[in-house]
Amino acid sequence: MRRRRRSRRSGVGWVLLAAAAIAAAWVVWRPSIRTEAVSRGVPFEAELVQRGAELAAIGNCNACHTREGGPAYAGGRPIATPFGTVFSTNITPDAETGIGGWTPAAFTRAMREGVSRDGRHLYPAFPYDHMTRMRQPDIDAVYAFIMTRQPVVATPPDNDLTFPFNLRGLIAFWKLLFLERAAAPANAQQNAEWNRGAYLVEGLGHCGACHTPRNALGAEKRDRAYAGGETEGWVAPALNAESPAAVPWDAERLYRYLRHGFDDRHGLAAGPMAPVVRNLASVPDGDVRAISVYVAAMAGQPNAARSQAASQALARASGANAAPRGTTSTVAASLYAGACAQCHGESGRAPSNPALHLALSSSLRLPVPDNAVRIVRDGVHSPDLGGEPLMPGFANALSDAQLAALLAHLRTAFTEQPAWGDINQSIRRVREHDASALRARQKASQP
Ligand code: HEC
Numbered sequence: 001m002r003r004r005r006r007s008r009r010s011g012v013g014w015v016l017l018a019a020a021a022i023a024a025a026w027v028v029w030r031p032s033i034r035t036e037a038v039s040r041g042v043p044f045e046a047e048l049v050q051r052g053a054e055l056a057a058i059g060n061c062n063a064c065h066t067r068e069g070g071p072a073y074a075g076g077r078p079i080a081t082p083f084g085t086v087f088s089t090n091i092t093p094d095a096e097t098g099i100g101g102w103t104p105a106a107f108t109r110a111m112r113e114g115v116s117r118d119g120r121h122l123y124p125a126f127p128y129d130h131m132t133r134m135r136q137p138d139i140d141a142v143y144a145f146i147m148t149r150q151p152v153v154a155t156p157p158d159n160d161l162t163f164p165f166n167l168r169g170l171i172a173f174w175k176l177l178f179l180e181r182a183a184a185p186a187n188a189q190q191n192a193e194w195n196r197g198a199y200l201v202e203g204l205g206h207c208g209a210c211h212t213p214r215n216a217l218g219a220e221k222r223d224r225a226y227a228g229g230e231t232e233g234w235v236a237p238a239l240n241a242e243s244p245a246a247v248p249w250d251a252e253r254l255y256r257y258l259r260h261g262f263d264d265r266h267g268l269a270a271g272p273m274a275p276v277v278r279n280l281a282s283v284p285d286g287d288v289r290a291i292s293v294y295v296a297a298m299a300g301q302p303n304a305a306r307s308q309a310a311s312q313a314l315a316r317a318s319g320a321n322a323a324p325r326g327t328t329s330t331v332a333a334s335l336y337a338g339a340c341a342q343c344h345g346e347s348g349r350a351p352s353n354p355a356l357h358l359a360l361s362s363s364l365r366l367p368v369p370d371n372a373v374r375i376v377r378d379g380v381h382s383p384d385l386g387g388e389p390l391m392p393g394f395a396n397a398l399s400d401a402q403l404a405a406l407l408a409h410l411r412t413a414f415t416e417q418p419a420w421g422d423i424n425q426s427i428r429r430v431r432e433h434d435a436s437a438l439r440a441r442q443k444a445s446q447p
Pocket residue numbers: 055056059060061062064065079086087088089090091098099107110111115116117121122123124125126127142146
């Protein structure tokens with residue numbers, strides 16, 4: 001009697017286990033989609049290809065799918081994640097190593113569901129959690145653009161991920177938890193520009209992939225959208241009401257910054273934002289305006305305290321109240337006078353130089369000094385590559401201790417923000433990040 005009950009119980013156990021296995025397989029398994037000689041067979045309309053080019057620029061596809069010094073769209077660029085490095089794939093229309101044999105259906109599934117043609121789940125380092133909001137005609141246009149690029153034979157290196165993140169099947173469960181396959185937000189109360197902006201920012205433009213903080217499993221925190229994120233060892237500042245900007249952004253200034261990479265009250269787009277604005281330079285004006293309108297609305301109207309701080313910063317920047325607010329060390333203050341003041345001015349700006357008055361710098365106002373460490377160490381380069389740097393790098397001129405002292409001084413002298421915590425830790429974090437990024441790039445450039 002007893003034994004019978006136990007065996008019946010274990011029978012139930014087996015049934016449950018089998019059901020769980022079937023459910024898991026159902027979650028994980030995706031069919032392979034057969035290949036077709038698409039790139040050779042179908043002629044694409046020039047107009048469709050052109051629209052695809054503009055959309056691909058908004059999607060920043062080239063920035064991720066081109067390795068340093070490598071052929072366009074041929075992949076192999078390391079994307080650092082907290083779980084290790086993912087290498088972007090070859091999306092040129094090469095039939096063997098690229099996506100030349102992919103049908104529109106296979107391409108659409110990759111963009112919408114993050115599933116490769118052969119049924120493998122793709123890592124969300126590819127921001128399909130945003131691309132999923134693209135409308136079909138836009139996916140078709142990007143497809144036409146990609147399929148008319150130069151085919152390149154190239155295979156990316158294997159990913160470098162820690163266990164268990166190296167198991168692709170688990171991505172299926174990540175998607176169950178975090179992939180929201182919904183259209184972009186639409187709001188009938190808002191005008192067409194806002195709605196177009198919402199579609200581009202939340203979808204193809206994937207601004208939140210960098211500007212939104214992520215949870216322990218690498219998914220964007222929906223309740224903290226645009227509250228500031230991290231990418232490639234840079235802080236992507238908050239774009240919502242928590243924006244650190246000394247002067248609150250408005251649609252006009254956002255437009256200037258996104259279109260030209262520079263706004264005279266905010267400074268230059270540096271680091272991973274530089275390729276974004278380089279791409280936006282080729283996008284139709286209306287789309288850049290729509291993005292600006294949507295982002296400005298997201299930040300909202302500044303409150304009274306914010307407006308007051310902004311007018312104080314502006315007064316200081318215009319020289320009306322130019323005296324530094326104070327210093328943390330006279331040694332650092334003289335470092336500033338010797339190395340920086342010729343461009344940024346004795347108290348912030350030299351009239352003959354376009355350098356930003358540091359009272360208007362966002363990087364000095366962020367919660368951590370990482371971006372400021374990078375800018376002072378590596379300098380500032382013009383967004384249209386090449387040419388003299390706008391600001392020289394001071395990596396060889398300053399010791400770590402001098403850099404830390406200088407940054408502490410800048411924070412106190414030019415902002416009303418509380419002193420940064422451990423600046424030395426930031427310097428170490430930046431250096432470690434760069435060392436591992438360099439190793440990944442070297443791996444990608446090996447034949
Ligand atoms: C933030 C970086 C990033 C951006 C931006 C990006 N991708 Fe990717 N993409 C990746 C990575 C990384 C992979 C590989 C993921 C993996 O191996 O699981 C990938 C994979 C893909 C794949 C699947 C290829 C295959 O062989 O399975 C396609 C298709 C693709 N991307 C197209 C695009 C297009 C089109 C755009 C622009 C609209 C774009 N990607 C923008 C990082 C990016």
